[in-house]
Amino acid sequence: xxxxxxxxxxxxxxxxxxxxxxxxxxxxxxxxxxxxxxxxxxxxxxxxxxxxxxxxxxxxxxxxxxxxxxxxxxxxxxxxxxxxxxxxxxxxxxxxxxxxxxxxxxxxxxxxxxxxxxxxxxxxxxxxxxxxxxxxxxxxxxxxxxxxxxxxxxxxxxxxxxxxxxxxxxxxxxxxxxxxxxxxxxxxxxxxxxxxxxxxxxxxxxxxxxxxxxxxxxxxxxxxxxxxxxxxxxxxxx
Numbered sequence: 001x002x003x004x005x006x007x008x009x010x011x012x013x014x015x016x017x018x019x020x021x022x023x024x025x026x027x028x029x030x031x032x033x034x035x036x037x038x039x040x041x042x043x044x045x046x047x048x049x050x051x052x053x054x055x056x057x058x059x060x061x062x063x064x065x066x067x068x069x070x071x072x073x074x075x076x077x078x079x080x081x082x083x084x085x086x087x088x089x090x091x092x093x094x095x096x097x098x099x100x101x102x103x104x105x106x107x108x109x110x111x112x113x114x115x116x117x118x119x120x121x122x123x124x125x126x127x128x129x130x131x132x133x134x135x136x137x138x139x140x141x142x143x144x145x146x147x148x149x150x151x152x153x154x155x156x157x158x159x160x161x162x163x164x165x166x167x168x169x170x171x172x173x174x175x176x177x178x179x180x181x182x183x184x185x186x187x188x189x190x191x192x193x194x195x196x197x198x199x200x201x202x203x204x205x206x207x208x209x210x211x212x213x214x215x216x217x218x219x220x221x222x223x224x225x226x227x228x229x230x231x232x233x234x235x236x237x238x
Contacts, residue, residue: 008126022060049082052226053219059092061227063151071106074098074151090115100152105130105142109171110164121167134167141169148200158192163200168197177203182214184228189213 044066049186051059056188059080066073067117078094093113095105099106108123123132123145131146147162148170155175177193182205191205191213194211202217215227 041102047232048230049227050080050230052228054223055226060230065151070101072100074100076149098141098147098149105146107114108162112165119165121164123162130162130163132167137167139167139169142221150204150212150215153206153212156206161200170200172198172200174198184214185230187233189233 016055044064046062046064048063049061050057051061057087059078061076063077063079064075065182076094076096076098076107078092080090080092081088082090091113092115092150094110098108104125105123106125108121110121112119113132119134121132121134123130125131125143125145128143129140130139130143141160141162144154145162146158147164149155149164155161156176159173160169160171162168173196175195175197177195179190179192182189182191190209192205192216194204194206196202196204202215207213211232213229213232217225219225
């Protein structure tokens with residue numbers, strides 16, 4: 001009974017407090033904002049973000065991005081493990097694939113294992129609309145559509161995003177709060193701070209070339225959740 005209670009508490013915590021951040025966190029790549037897709041150097045790239053709760057590491061978020069012809073394939077793997085006294089009492093696994101071309105998002109596939117509870121989301125572009133379903137409900141929205149992530153810096157110009165965990169559209173207001181210094185791995189990095197308000201509330205940081213560097217939000221229980229790019233360095237343009 002005690003362990004079941006712990007699982008329920010952890011599951012509720014992650015669903016309401018961490019998962020919004022999981023859906024928003026993707027890769028640290030040099031990008032140039034365009035109408036649909038961001039440009040990159042040829043070949044595969046990857047980046048990893050450490051996930052912290054109150055400065056204690058609880059997981060990782062890894063993104064692999066590869067250009068294939070006129071498309072960009074983005075694969076995302078998130079793993080969270082929460083343990084107490086050496087016993088794992090909560091785990092979360094998130095796997096997603098996005099396919100983009102010059103016209104925008106082509107397809108989206110998400111699989112989630114939330115401590116044994118599985119869910120999926122599948123989406124595709126069709127006749128100027130993006131259509132998706134998660135096994136319980138269906139949705140659609142005129143293009144462009146941006147999933148709740150940060151690898152494509154064009155999301156900063158949007159006021160609605162597709163939440164890949166809930167399958168719902170979230171309305172947001174994203175504000176440029178100006179330049180500041182961000183410290184990651186004892187390095188002082190010049191970045192721009194962006195603030196999300198509305199149905200998603202958080203702070204995210206980019207360097208001058210549009211690479212996503214870090215994110216922070218406050219959970220309902222008051223704890224601070226951080227995503228920090230592991231080994232990222234600011235580009236020469238910064």
